[in-house]
Amino acid sequence: MSAARRRWVLALLGAAFFMTILDGTSLLTALPSIENDLRLGGPAIQWTVTAYALAFSGPLLLSGRAADLLGRRRMFLTGMALRLLASLLCGLAPSAGILVAGRALQGVSAAIIAPAALSMVMNTFAEGAERNRALAVWGGLGGVGATAGLLLGGVITETLGWPWVFWINLPVGLTVLCAAPAVLRESRAPVRGRPFDVAGAVTVTLAMALLVYAVAEPPGPIRTTVPLAAGLAMAAVFVLVERRSAAPLVPFRALRSRVLIGGNLVVLTAGMTVDGMLVTLTAYAQQVLGWSATRFGLVAAVMTVSAVAGGLASQRPATRLGVRRVAATGTVLLAVACALLTRMSHGGSAVLVLTALPVFGAGMGAAAVCGQIAALTGVAERDSGLAAGLADTSFAVGTALGVAVCGSVAIAAGPGAAFAAAGLFACAGLAAALSLLTRHPEPPPERRGEFNCSGSRRA
Incomplete structure (x- = not known):
């Protein structure tokens, strides 16, 4: 594939990724208008967020494996078509029930799109410097999309109305759907007659949804304990099913790779740190500093710029020196920024916020990009969808845990303690x-055997 075509592939897949990130954050600024127009109460409006989180995190592993077996481009296009339908439904929703259903469909579509798109990026760019640059751009798009959503969501809601927060997806999605058949090539695992692990797919999807629900909902003796116990039990059933399956959804030999495990743990803790810090800082800025959502979005843009710079700058030393040192540096910067934020007094300090956010952003970019590079290193093309789904799942679970833990700590002990908890996640x-993670860069593919998820190497 020519360099020009590879750039078009990254641009197209990046546009779809940017759209999903933008959609998630722009909704946050539209929630008050939705609550007023549809006359929703607190729990009902919260379910517009919770339904998306459950529907997104549950099927990620299944969607990644389905992309490997059924075709990555086919799954990507299916997810995009579902995304358009769900966005249209959300904008037209006359009631809370229909809006929540539309948000759930949006979550499912994102779960289909994310691993399929990331696996196509993996397979388009050769492992090493070329893929690392592409993943740095990918991470930068996520950071820009998150901040742009906070800024544009308020503007769109005030000028066009909250339905357009969803309908803005339609022209972008239609463009991607029309261009994808010409730009993207179909690929799937070269396996014929392999049975699909239905039992594994059902149990892992239920386990993930239950566990995320347990941490996403406000804590309570029954509301937390029952879904947590059910999720852990379902996870245990999943392990038993996979060990006895002739064609497991997740081959456990893949978990023997220290780099894969380390990369996913870095991604998991980065998600916990980032969203745990942001949920605390958002409440602090609005309740203590008295900032509007738009002003906070503008301030958060400082963090986004440094995150993009940190991600782009980290890929070159990660290629030359290995991801271990760069990922460690990123997590240290995250911890330092959280330590700075713990020093804020009850009266607030805008200067301290503006000092900490660029440091936090640089660490976020370096840690997230290097964690993703490690999580996708040494994976054969046939298992790229599964690896991408595992990385996306790690981040999704991390964000849910970060919000739940730091939110609870902030209520119980104040924002300083919540920032300290986020710093501990970075230390982990x-x-x-x-x-x-390895001290030295992985050898290029032409000088080593191809690693696959069976844990073997092929000369």
Whole structure:
């Protein structure tokens, strides 16, 4: 594939990824208008967020494996078509029930799109410097999309109305759907007659949805304990099913790779740190500093710029020196920024926020990009969808855990303690990077056997 075509592939897939990130954050600024127009109460409006989180996190592993077996481009186009339908439904929703159903469909579509798109990026760019640059751009698009959503969501809601927060997806999605058949090539695992692991797919989807629900909902003796116990039980059933399956959804031999485990742990802890810090800082800025959502979005843009710069700058030393040192540096920067934020007094300090956010953004970019590079290193093309789904699942679970833990700590002990908890998550990421990631760069594919998820190498 020519370099020009590879750039078109990255641009097209990046546009779809940017759209899903933008859609998630722009909704947050539209929630008050939706609540007023549809006359929703607190729990009902919260379910517009929770339904998306459950529907997104549950099927990620299944969707990644389905992309490998059924075709990555086919799954990507299916997800995009479902995304358009769900966005149209959300904008037209006359009631809370229909809006929540539309948000759930949006979550399912994102779960289909994310691993299929990331696996196509993996297979388009050769492992090493070329793929690392592409993943740095990918991470930068996520950061820009998150901040742009906070800024544009308020503007769109005030000028066009909250339905357009969803309908803005339609022209972008239609463009991607029309261009994809010409730009993207179909690929799938070269396996014929392999049975699909239905039992594994059902149990892992239920386990993930139950576990995310347990941490996403406000804590309570029954509301938390029952879904948590059910999720852990379903996870245990999944392990038993996979060990006895002739064609497991997740071959456990793949987990023997220290780099894969370390990369996913860095991604998990980065998600916990980032969303745990942001949920605390958002409440602090609005309730203590008295900032509007638009002003906070503008301030958050400082963090986004440094995150993009950190991600782009980290890929070159990660290629030359290995991801271990760069990922460790990123997690240290995250911890330092959280430590700075713990020093804020009850009266607030805008200067301290503006000092900490660029440091946090640089660490976020470096840690997230290097964690993703490690999580996708050494994976054969036939298992790229599964690896992408595992990385996306790690981040999704991390964000849910970060919000749940830091939100609860902030209520119980104040924002300073919540920022400290986010810093501890970053320290856990540092431990994972130092203990599991390699000190030196992986040898290029032409000088080593191809690693696949059976844990073997092929000469």
